[in-house]
Amino acid sequence: MTKTLVSIHGVSHRFGADGAGVLALDGIDLEVPDGQFVAIVGPSGCGKSTLLSLVAGLRRPSSGTVFCDGERITAPMPRKVGMIFQEANLLPWLTAVDNVAFPLKLRRVSKLERRAAARDMLALTGLAGFEEKLPHQLSGGMKQRVSIARGLVQDPAVLLMDEPFASLDEQTRMLLGDELLRIWSETRKTVLFVTHSLNEAVYLADRVIVLSARPGRIVDDVAVDLPRPRTFAMTSSERFGVLKERIWQHIRQAERR
Amino acid sequence: MRRHERLIVAAGGVGLFLLWEVLVRRGALDPSLAPAPSTILDALLKLARRPEVLASLGVTAWEVLAAFLIAAPAGLFIGFALAEVPFLGALFRPLINFLFGVPKSIFLPVFILVFGVSIPQKIAFGVFTTLFVVIMGGIAAVESVPRELVTVSRAYGATPWQVIREIYLPSMAPILLESARLGMIFNITAVLLCEIYGARDGIGYRIAAWGENLQMPQLYAALVIVAIAAVFVNEVLRVVESRLGFWRRVA
Amino acid sequence: MTRVSQAALYLSILAAWEVLPRAGVIPRLFVPSLSEAVGALVENHGEYLASLPTTVGEILVAYVIACGGGILVGQIIGASPRARRMLLPVFRSAYAVPLVVLYPVMMVWFGLGAESKIAFASIYAFIPTMLTAVAGVAALSPALGETARAFGATSLQQILFIALPASLPSIVAALRLGGALVIVGVIVAEMLGAAEGLGFLITRYRTLLNSPGVYAGIILVLVMTGMHELALRRLERMVASYRET
Numbered sequence: 001m002t003k004t005l006v007s008i009h010g011v012s013h014r015f016g017a018d019g020a021g022v023l024a025l026d027g028i029d030l031e032v033p034d035g036q037f038v039a040i041v042g043p044s045g046c047g048k049s050t051l052l053s054l055v056a057g058l059r060r061p062s063s064g065t066v067f068c069d070g071e072r073i074t075a076p077m078p079r080k081v082g083m084i085f086q087e088a089n090l091l092p093w094l095t096a097v098d099n100v101a102f103p104l105k106l107r108r109v110s111k112l113e114r115r116a117a118a119r120d121m122l123a124l125t126g127l128a129g130f131e132e133k134l135p136h137q138l139s140g141g142m143k144q145r146v147s148i149a150r151g152l153v154q155d156p157a158v159l160l161m162d163e164p165f166a167s168l169d170e171q172t173r174m175l176l177g178d179e180l181l182r183i184w185s186e187t188r189k190t191v192l193f194v195t196h197s198l199n200e201a202v203y204l205a206d207r208v209i210v211l212s213a214r215p216g217r218i219v220d221d222v223a224v225d226l227p228r229p230r231t232f233a234m235t236s237s238e239r240f241g242v243l244k245e246r247i248w249q250h251i252r253q254a255e256r257r
Numbered sequence: 258m259r260r261h262e263r264l265i266v267a268a269g270g271v272g273l274f275l276l277w278e279v280l281v282r283r284g285a286l287d288p289s290l291a292p293a294p295s296t297i298l299d300a301l302l303k304l305a306r307r308p309e310v311l312a313s314l315g316v317t318a319w320e321v322l323a324a325f326l327i328a329a330p331a332g333l334f335i336g337f338a339l340a341e342v343p344f345l346g347a348l349f350r351p352l353i354n355f356l357f358g359v360p361k362s363i364f365l366p367v368f369i370l371v372f373g374v375s376i377p378q379k380i381a382f383g384v385f386t387t388l389f390v391v392i393m394g395g396i397a398a399v400e401s402v403p404r405e406l407v408t409v410s411r412a413y414g415a416t417p418w419q420v421i422r423e424i425y426l427p428s429m430a431p432i433l434l435e436s437a438r439l440g441m442i443f444n445i446t447a448v449l450l451c452e453i454y455g456a457r458d459g460i461g462y463r464i465a466a467w468g469e470n471l472q473m474p475q476l477y478a479a480l481v482i483v484a485i486a487a488v489f490v491n492e493v494l495r496v497v498e499s500r501l502g503f504w505r506r507v508a
Numbered sequence: 509m510t511r512v513s514q515a516a517l518y519l520s521i522l523a524a525w526e527v528l529p530r531a532g533v534i535p536r537l538f539v540p541s542l543s544e545a546v547g548a549l550v551e552n553h554g555e556y557l558a559s560l561p562t563t564v565g566e567i568l569v570a571y572v573i574a575c576g577g578g579i580l581v582g583q584i585i586g587a588s589p590r591a592r593r594m595l596l597p598v599f600r601s602a603y604a605v606p607l608v609v610l611y612p613v614m615m616v617w618f619g620l621g622a623e624s625k626i627a628f629a630s631i632y633a634f635i636p637t638m639l640t641a642v643a644g645v646a647a648l649s650p651a652l653g654e655t656a657r658a659f660g661a662t663s664l665q666q667i668l669f670i671a672l673p674a675s676l677p678s679i680v681a682a683l684r685l686g687g688a689l690v691i692v693g694v695i696v697a698e699m700l701g702a703a704e705g706l707g708f709l710i711t712r713y714r715t716l717l718n719s720p721g722v723y724a725g726i727i728l729v730l731v732m733t734g735m736h737e738l739a740l741r742r743l744e745r746m747v748a749s750y751r752e753t
Contacts, residue, residue, distance in 0.1 A: 058412055094504075367719075483606060
């Protein structure tokens with residue numbers, strides 16, 4: 001039995017200084033075993049991104065605890081958790097390789113060492129040859145690859161992805177989805193992947209967590225029993241449709257309320 | 258600019274001066290109003306050897322520099338404070354916007370009332386005209402810092418100091434330089450205005466005196482010196498600005 | 509909340525202007541109290557009013573020359589990418605030249621009268637006005653012209669129905685900037701050397717160490733630039749609203 005890597009216990013989160021604001025998350029319990037690819041879906045504003053920022057340590061939950069690899073998260077732990085945002089959010093004055101090396105620079109790793117590590121990550125994400133380009137010279141998909149490389153460069157056990165492909169066009173996001181699966185199968189990271197695309201969730205993940213409308217509660221935990229490696233043909237299979245249908249029912253209900 | 262276009266522009270400039278020279282020699286332009294470029298050049302070379310003229314240039318340069326060294330840090334400090342402290346920003350920004358739009362030159366007589374005709378008066382007036390440009394630049398610079406990048410670097414464990422050094426400084430640098438450059442243009446104009454309006458020394462004072470005595474070659478030569486110096490300072494700052502802003506997408 | 513504290517801020521600035529000079533905290537020579545300055549304006553209103561025709565006349569002529577010329581040249585340069593490439597760098601560098609030093613030359617050329625003020629203010633305002641106009645024209649979308657051509661518009665029709673309305677906002681923006689510079693240019697020129705006009709009055713009161721007189725003149729200039737600003741903002745809004753419909 002693989003060990004549990006991320007565990008979320010009784011987490012609720014309320015915005016506002018003294019907990020007077022909106023209740024975004026309510027009683028979340030989630031255990032993610034090592035190496036699992038988990039997609040988190042839910043209606044808009046259900047707190048999926050908030051949940052991710054709690055695991056990233058960017059916020060502290062109003063109540064409950066988040067553990068990662070046996071350590072309680074109270075602040076960002078960049079060596080354990082790599083975060084990838086919806087926008088690539090690259091530093092526009094740094095080249096691709098220096099952007100990837102940025103997390104190492106913050107830890108004062110020597111320039112030679114961090115650039116070598118960054119080069120490896122760019123090669124892994126299919127960007128060999130683009131090391132010295134500035135962000136504005138890269139396409140949207142390439143920028144997001146740089147961002148993924150940056151998330152991986154410290155070899156964290158967990159990769160948090162907050163709608164990473166949402167601002168890309170349909171073709172690019174399908175290509176990047178396959179790339180992500182390849183990278184994941186090579187590195188065996190634990191992935192928490194927030195998306196609002198049901199196709200993307202079922203296609204990529206081992207398991208789909210469905211949140212309800214605000215306040216976000218877990219309403220379903222769907223095991224995706226499609227074989228790996230995933231292929232494009234599976235997206236039109238009957239099983240794929242059944243899984244998507246099951247998730248869609250929850251979301252439609254939530255939106256109706 | 259493409260290369261041949263650059264040549265055309267340069268040729269046009271040279272041609273204009275040649276035309277001027279020819280017109281004066283033919284008697285079509287009155288040399289007592291516009292002396293020939295050759296006469297001006299001659300005067301320029303003579304001025305460059307006169308120690309009292311060089312001393313006047315030094316006085317002006319000192320006033321400009323002193324005003325800038327006071328206005329730039331003070332303006333930046335105020336600008337940062339207004340951008341980073343919400344209460345101060347809400348309270349003072351409309352006032353600063355208003356003062357930014359108010360013409361500064363017309364307050365020059367007030368500075369003479371307060372400081373008399375003196376070097377401190379010129380420096381103070383230079384500070385007064387430069388300050389608001391730098392304040393606005395400071396506010397714009399802080400607001401140009403992408404909040405997402407601050408979040409990203411926090412997610413990767415940046416300390417507050419690292420956020421300032423790695424995110425704030427590089428993204429603010431081009432805008433700060435730009436406002437410093439604009440401030441410098443205003444500052445030079447302000448100090449020269451002071452000197453023409455009333456002074457005992459400085460190149461502006463000499464320009465006014467040569468004008469009153471109708472010493473046109475010297476007057477024009479001084480204009481050339483001032484123009485070249487101002488353009489030079491501006492271009493140097495602009496080069497630094499574009500170096501620091503190399504990453505900004507070329508429009 | 510902010511509005512209240514802002515109102516309080518402005519009121520306290522005005523109150524300080526009145527009280528501090530009266531209390532002797534600020535010497536009255538430096539800053540006379542608000543009521544003294546306004547009092548000087550009321551008391552000598554005949555003199556100030558008499559100076560206005562000269563000054564306003566100079567402003568109007570320079571306004572037409574600087575803004576008309578600046579916008580015209582701006583439209584021509586802006587319409588041609590090649591002209592933009594060749595001339596804009598030259599003008600941007602020339603922008604750094606402190607033009608005040610030209611005023612002594614203008615005095616030699618045109619004497620103490622209105623002409624030297626008009627010439628100086630026109631030159632002073634020309635480049636910024638032109639650069640604003642160029643920026644507006646350059647930002648126009650070529651698709652508009654293409655659409656018009658596709659529907660068979662003649663060149664004249666293209667200018668009348670496409671280019672002109674599309675560049676109106678930039679023209680108003682150029683007027684707003686150029687007009688303000690013309691006003692300041694005329695006043696500064698009058699301060700530097702003149703025999704009449706508002707700027708001359710300010711300088712004369714300064715020589716007499718009559719600071720209420722100086723401040724009264726400055727208040728009048730501020731009223732002028734303020735009115736110009738408000739009028740142009742209004743025009744800007746009108747142009748914007750007409751474009752949206």
